[in-house]
Amino acid sequence: MVFKRLLGSLGVGGPTVDTVLNPGAVLPGGTLSGQVHLRGGDADFTIEHITLELMARVEAEHDGGESEGAVVFDRFTVGGGFRLAAGELHSVPFSVMLPWETPITELYGQGLGIVLGVRTELAVAGAKDKGDLDQLTVAPLPAQEAILEALGQLGFGFKAADLELGRIGGTGQQLPFYQEIELAPAPQYAHQVNEIEVTFLANPGGMEVILEADKRGGLFAGGHDAVTRFTVHHHGVEQHDWHAEVDGWIRQLIEHRASYGGHGSYGHGESHHGGHYGHGDPYAAHNSHAHKDDHGHGHGDGHGHRSGPGMGTVVAAGAAGLAVGVVGGMVAAEVVDEVGDFFEGDEEDEGDDGDEG
Known part of the structure; x- marks a missing residue:
């Protein structure tokens, strides 16, 4: 799922960003590939850097009970240092390696309720905007x-x-x-x-x-x-x-x-x-x-x-294999909505534990 947003730091007329991941699930330690598509705004801008952030919805226990927050667990700079003319279309291909400990989000093609996302940060004229968010699907090794x-x-x-x-x-x-x-x-x-x-x-x-x-x-x-x-x-x-x-x-x-x-x-x-x-x-x-x-x-x-019980909670599978248990109670569209709704509303809870690639 792609969220296209205007570069908020520059207001109306700024460039827009649309990141498209290559189709299919990625493996932990595997290669995540895709393209960042930029469209120029009403004026020329210098794109200082394009950075991808890997994000996860994580639960935390504390004295007051339990809460959920967004954690950035890796970050990759995939481009930048070029001039984007007004109205110009420009694409930046990328290929980065996921951390080996990246959680798996599906088993036998069925979602497990784990929410991962790839967010694109665009830096223009000294201002940064986290402008595009995509669901990340990870299959087991x-x-x-x-x-x-x-x-x-x-x-x-x-x-x-x-x-x-x-x-x-x-x-x-x-x-x-x-x-x-x-x-x-x-x-x-x-x-x-x-x-x-x-x-x-x-x-x-x-x-x-x-x-x-x-x-x-x-x-x-x-x-x-x-x-x-x-x-x-x-x-x-x-x-x-x-x-x-x-x-x-x-x-x-x-x-x-x-x-x-x-x-x-x-x-x-x-x-x-x-x-x-x-x-x-x-x-x-x-x-x-x-x-x-x-x-x-x-x-x-x-x-x-x-x-x-929550996203991905399902009935026990019995002896027929875990795949049977993953089928119930899980709608893929709900996970997609969860990615945007959760990460957009919990930016203040993020932790930066990744290294810039």
Whole structure:
């Protein structure tokens, strides 16, 4: 979706900008391409720079509850330093690389409710205007899709996905937020956990997979979360038995309930070491501790935050695969509207955590 706006800093008669992204979803760490189309105004102007900002709708927890805000997580200068004549049409092609940790917004072509956008900033005559906004669609990496597919085959169903402000300790996280994909438990685990949350932290060499089990509380012990971390590689995805691999991960995670009972505390840095899983297998690196910060971000109360129903919240998929669960309750047009409405109204909440390309 494209929002064409007059360059507000210059008033009526200024140049306009229209950014068009190449069709199709982009992968994390992949190339985002397109063109910035400019139309000259009533007079000649010098275009000082054209900058693209990657934006995300992110949830944050604080003492007063929970709020949402827009976060700029990367920025690229793609052009500038030229004169745009009155009425002139000028196009600037661009090709930039997304951060490896860019959240995925769809699975099997169905939206997950994650709101990402690409905003174009135009600097003219010393004034800047954030004049164009486009929805960014990101599909999963092969390993991410394989892991989610395996979870679906094991009986887990998609519930919701969101972005949480904060950092996961013990990981190589780069962005100021992380994505959580919430899954309803498979029938065989329904009596032990309320849900499983999956977080992917990709990098050029591979990917960290953080699994969180929200544990049911017993009669004498309150519920708490257990967190485990695994690492996988990008190569050889098609030849790997992900069903067996992920099943082992889940079993290892569930075992923490018996091992730690009511003594574990999610968000306070306890280490949950499960030793090595799948010795000699490059896809099954050691399981190690991970915890989310306790400074108003993440889940610092030790009981875990559960997002309420919203964009992308759907019924559990059952054993037919996660794709089934993504279909219900999601209308693509609503996501498009959400991009413009949210980012236009929350500019004051942005954080600049990206580097200029």
